[in-house]
Amino acid sequence: AVFFSSISSPLFFLLQIHLALLLQSCYSLLSSFLIAGTHFITVTTLISAGNIGEDGILSCTFEPDIKLSGIVIQWRKEGVTGSVHEFKEGKDDLSGQDETFRGRTAVFADQVIVGNASLRLKNVKLADAGTYQCYISTSKGRGNADLEYKTGAFSMPEVNVDYNASSESLRCEAPRWFPQPTVVWASQVDQGANFSEVSNTSFELNSENVTMKVVSVLYNVTINNTYSCMIENGIAKATGDIKVTDSEIKRRSHLQLLNSKASPCASSFLVIGWVLLPLSPCLMLK
Ligand SMILES: *[C@@H]1O[C@H](CO)[C@@H](O)[C@H](O)[C@H]1NC(C)=O
Ligand SMILES: *[C@@H]1O[C@H](CO)[C@@H](O)[C@H](O)[C@H]1NC(C)=O
Ligand SMILES: *[C@@H]1O[C@H](CO)[C@@H](O)[C@H](O)[C@H]1NC(C)=O
Ligand SMILES: *[C@@H]1O[C@H](CO)[C@@H](O)[C@H](O)[C@H]1NC(C)=O
Ligand SMILES: *[C@@H]1O[C@H](CO)[C@@H](O)[C@H](O)[C@H]1NC(C)=O
Ligand SMILES: *[C@@H]1O[C@H](CO)[C@@H](O)[C@H](O)[C@H]1NC(C)=O
Ligand SMILES: *[C@@H]1O[C@H](CO)[C@@H](O)[C@H](O)[C@H]1NC(C)=O
Numbered sequence: 001a002v003f004f005s006s007i008s009s010p011l012f013f014l015l016q017i018h019l020a021l022l023l024q025s026c027y028s029l030l031s032s033f034l035i036a037g038t039h040f041i042t043v044t045t046l047i048s049a050g051n052i053g054e055d056g057i058l059s060c061t062f063e064p065d066i067k068l069s070g071i072v073i074q075w076r077k078e079g080v081t082g083s084v085h086e087f088k089e090g091k092d093d094l095s096g097q098d099e100t101f102r103g104r105t106a107v108f109a110d111q112v113i114v115g116n117a118s119l120r121l122k123n124v125k126l127a128d129a130g131t132y133q134c135y136i137s138t139s140k141g142r143g144n145a146d147l148e149y150k151t152g153a154f155s156m157p158e159v160n161v162d163y164n165a166s167s168e169s170l171r172c173e174a175p176r177w178f179p180q181p182t183v184v185w186a187s188q189v190d191q192g193a194n195f196s197e198v199s200n201t202s203f204e205l206n207s208e209n210v211t212m213k214v215v216s217v218l219y220n221v222t223i224n225n226t227y228s229c230m231i232e233n234g235i236a237k238a239t240g241d242i243k244v245t246d247s248e249i250k251r252r253s254h255l256q257l258l259n260s261k262a263s264p265c266a267s268s269f270l271v272i273g274w275v276l277l278p279l280s281p282c283l284m285l286k
Contacts, residue, residue: 043117043136045147049235049257050124052153052178052211057118060134062143064115070139073107073117078131085119087112100127126151126178126210153178153211154236156253159229161244162217170218172229172240176211177203181233183216188226234258 041063050056058075065071068090075084082098085105092107104122111118117134129151135144153176162171172183180203185195201216214231221227226243240253 039141041136041138041141041143043134043143043145045132045134045145047148047150047259049154050121050128050149050151052124052126052151052176053208054124056121056124056128056149056151058121058132058134058147058149060117060119060136060145060147062115062117062134062136062138063140064113065138065140066113067139068113070137071112072135072137073112074133074135075105075119076133076135078133084132087117124151150235152233152235154233154238154255154257156255157214157229157231157238157240158253159227159240159242159251161242161249165217165219167219168221168223170221170227170229170242172214172216172218172231174214174231174238174240176206177214177231177233178211179233179235180212181214181231183214184230184232185216185218186228186230187221188228189222232258 043060043062046059048056048058060075071088071090073085073087075086077084077098080098080100082101083096084098084101085107086093086096087107087109091109094102097105101121106120106122108116108118108120117136119132119134121128129149132147132149133144134147136142155174155176157172157174159170159172162169165171172185183199183201185199187193187195195218198220199216199218201214203212203214205212216229218227218229221244224243224245226241229240229242231238236255236257238253238255241251243250
């Protein structure tokens with residue numbers, strides 16, 4: 001009994017935290033569950049971002065069903081009369097598709113059976129941004145979820161030594177961004193320093209007149225220091241680092257999409273049930 005209580009109380013405590021977080025962050029999901037009862041299935045979307053000119057994915061998953069022929073997937077977009085994409089009886093039905101999406105959409109047909117209703121969108125355009133709805137109907141029930149799709153342009157920066165400048169300088173270049181990002185420099189040695197007075201950033205429209213090339217020059221840099229060029233807009237954040245020493249130049253860069261978290265807790269909620277829910281998806285929201 002002693003053994004049992006010492007184990008169960010922290011577990012219970014965790015469970016309570018968990019429930020509290022669930023109630024707090026998944027309130028809308030929870031309520032739709034309770035109201036709709038057994039004929040409601042969980043559909044989960046991710047906030048997604050598309051890079052103009054490239055192919056994108058609007059991410060949507062649902063509680064799987066082994067009866068493929070009974071699965072209906074409907075993608076719609078707010079403000080658009082026709083559908084974006086429809087899939088039923090194991091194949092596409094594009095009879096009601098809106099012209100703006102003609103020839104540009106596909107679901108991953110072999111993934112539908114495992115509950116993946118994600119939509120592939122070819123050649124993303126700025127105007128593809130908006131609110132989409134992923135509606136699913138299976139033999140178990142129906143459900144839908146909204147997805148906020150952002151579009152813009154983002155690309156990896158490259159930082160190099162600028163041998164043309166009059167003082168020791170670094171040049172950070174990224175080919176495609178939209179909307180116009182902010183560019184901030186930082187250095188490992190002078191942490192927190194403001195480099196805005198010793199740098200010069202310019203934006204140059206690319207030929208399609210939407211995206212822009214970003215160039216930023218940082219003057220008066222010193223050796224043995226690591227400098228970072230950070231580019232950020234509402235959609236993505238990218239960093240290029242450079243370290244110049246007597247013998248070598250080291251570089252690295254990375255790019256991260258902002259706000260691409262799952263809609264609260266929905267996936268684990270359904271599949272695993274209450275007690276075994278991992279804590280992480282909920283805590284991540286905090
Ligand atoms: C759905 O399937 C596609 C193609 O295999 C994959 O790229 C995507 O990540 C899947 N989405 C989810 C949410 O599993
Ligand atoms: C440096 O100058 C050369 C010659 O003037 C020019 O061709 C090159 O594009 C310049 N490089 C940069 C990074 O500005
Ligand atoms: C850096 O200084 C400039 C003016 O010199 C100011 O506009 C900017 O907000 C400062 N940036 C930060 C991060 O403090
Ligand atoms: C770089 O340093 C030199 C000498 O210290 C100074 O004259 C020059 O103004 C500096 N350049 C910038 C852009 O701050
Ligand atoms: C910044 O760059 C632009 C274009 O490259 C140039 O015209 C301008 O004089 C530069 N400004 C400073 C303060 O260096
Ligand atoms: C981009 O804008 C320029 C000047 O405004 C114009 O001459 C050019 O035709 C435009 N290009 C495209 C692809 O719209
Ligand atoms: C840079 O670091 C190397 C090795 O740590 C050292 O030998 C060199 O003197 C340093 N150079 C400067 C200018 O600080």
